[in-house]
Amino acid sequence: GSATIFFWLQLPNVTKNYRTALTITGIVTLIATYHYFRIFNSWVAAFNVGLGVNGGYEVTVSGTPFNDAYRYVDWLLTVPLLLVELILVMKLPQKETVCLAWTLGIASAVMVALGYPGEIQDDLSVRWFWWACAMVPFVYVVGTLVV
DSSP: OHHHHHHHHTGGGSOHHHHHHHHHHHHHHHHHHHHHHHHHHHHHHHEEEEEOTTSSEEEEEOSSOOOTHHHHHHHHHHHHHHHHHHHHHTTOOHHHHHHHHHHHHHHHHHHHHHHHHHHTOSOHHHHHHHHHHHHHHHHHHHHHHHO
16 A cells, blocks of 8 residues: 555656556555455454464464455456556557557466466366466466567
């Protein structure tokens, strides 16, 4: 939250060419703040923390399920935005900037979306399958940025 405020308050102090990127930075930190509060609240509801038998802390399951999806929803929104921000500061020609923003943004969203089914699987072989699927757009994004 405070990072969002800082980034947006700094907009007048940044060269005009970078203001859009800094605005996106603020949006990313705002989205992340919201989701991390939701993740924290989900964790608090899903687990009980108390003193154990030996005087140390003990964590027990409360019966309320922990919501793994918050992290993936956060990434689904923020990872493409961060790639767009990176592309904007590269000072590429407008046509190339637009093309890269769309292709890499979509590829990164597909990467995150393919990772979630693996996250919620108990079978390790199925997890590896989804990991391999998510690596395809990841390699495409990295390869495009490197070249």
